[in-house]
Amino acid sequence: MTETERFSFDGDQYSTEPRRIGPLHRLFPSFNFYRQFLWLVSRSSARARRGEYDGPAWSESSHRVLHALESVGVEVAFEGLDHIRGLSSSCVFVGNHMSMFETIILPAVIQPITNVTFVVKQSLLDYPVFRHILRSRNPIGVSRDNPREDLKAVLGGGVERIQDGISIVVFPQTTRSLTFEAENFNTIGVKLAARAGVPIVPVALITDAWGNGKWIKDLGPITPSKKVHIAFGEPITVSGRGTDEHQQVIRFIEGKLAEWGRG
DSSP states (O other): OOHHHHTSOOSSEEEOOOOOOOHHHHHOHHHHHHHHHHHHHHHHHHHHHTTOOOHHHHHHHHHHHHHHHHHTTOOEEEEOHHHHHTOSSOOEEEEOOOSHHHHHHHHHHHTTTSOEEEEEEGGGGGSTTHHHHHHHTOOEEEOSSOHHHHHHHHHHHHHHHHHTTOEEEEOOBSSOOSSOOGGGBOSHHHHHHHHHTOOEEEEEEEOTTBOOOSSSTTSOOBOTTSOEEEEEOOOBOOOTTOHHHHHHHHHHHHHHHHHTTOO
16 A cells, blocks of 8 residues: 555545544643644654655645544544546635644645645745745745735746646635635635636635634644534536636535534
């Protein structure tokens, strides 16, 4: 079995299997998770600095972080993986954005199927230690201060990567949010897909089991009582200005959030 096969998911769905959670992990989930997470980040950063952090390595470390979350009692459910496997080209993944979870864990799901990178805040590319990991994966950095320049960066850099066979994950909300507000969900993902001539795959998620921190936003409390849900929708072909397709993405996300009791 190759490393890619070992750190990949089978079938259309995945759910955390029932397991016994040790008393210390149950009592102190955040401490026990971050103890594992920071070690994994340090190890991955060292590999990235040596030029050894490729796609399979990214998928592996992402899987290990997922297992660290499950080890402290976080339950995870993925669905719609066959929609990714059925693609005949790269794509643009467009989803809502709740927490650090999706940036860290989505590579475990997507990377074994198709090469992928993210549109991320430029500040993430300057984080100590973590920056080596992200930069090795050729992301697109945006400032979130200048929408015109950000759009230019996403369209130019996104098309270039897609032509190289790399799919792009875009979170069109201006910031992470525990609620989904369609009016704050911009059309940058649709515009990129239309420019590159590739489909959109909508992504709905609930990931607030990994909370936002008070002092360090990315290192918030881990709350195992909150189940994680991620669903990939059917690929959508963009035509014209993409107005209808953008609304399809919104309806998919709103429908899944309502299904999961978070509408």
